[in-house]
Amino acid sequence: MMNSSRLGRDFYIRDVLEVAPGLIGKSLVVRFPGGSYGKFSIIEVEAYRGEEDRACHAFKGRTKRTEIMYAEGGHVYVYFVYGMYWMLNIVTSTVNEPQAILIRGVDGFTGPGRLTRGLGIDGGFYGEDLASSGRIWIENTGENPGYITTPRIGIAYAGAPWTGKPWRFIIK
DNA sequence: TCAGTGATTAGG
């Protein structure tokens, strides 16, 4: 069976607008400090697409923080915001194509800040490779739930047309 | 509706 198999590099090196909806219903697996593992179904994500996307952190080019977005798809981009929240993102596409997917919700934890707090994800996960890491990866579930789209949250500053792009994907 | 809280970034 293909159930419970880790997603490999090929899944992540596609365009972010293909990968993001594909993550809905997949399982995020993380290793807790005690050594046990948790598995959480992904229910909400948002796509951030390249330097032209005014809402994407890479829109100004490379910085120390966004460097990982220029790496090969499958790497983890984690950043700290509002003085108290870690945001978990998955890098997609090929080298030098800065795209990422914000994981906004998993089963049991709604909201990007609450899920990282609940799963114990912080800056130490920056740069982890989902294709080979021993403490975080994503598994195929064999299920393919439907999804709906809406504009992205918290990016009003980006302006048109970016604010209105339907790049938020939520499980139906 | 709005304050909290601190890393990141551009600019002097």
Place this chain on the structure above:
DNA sequence: CTAATCACTGAG
């Protein structure tokens, strides 16, 4: 060095 900004949350 300064100061603005910020892919959020919880209280009221």
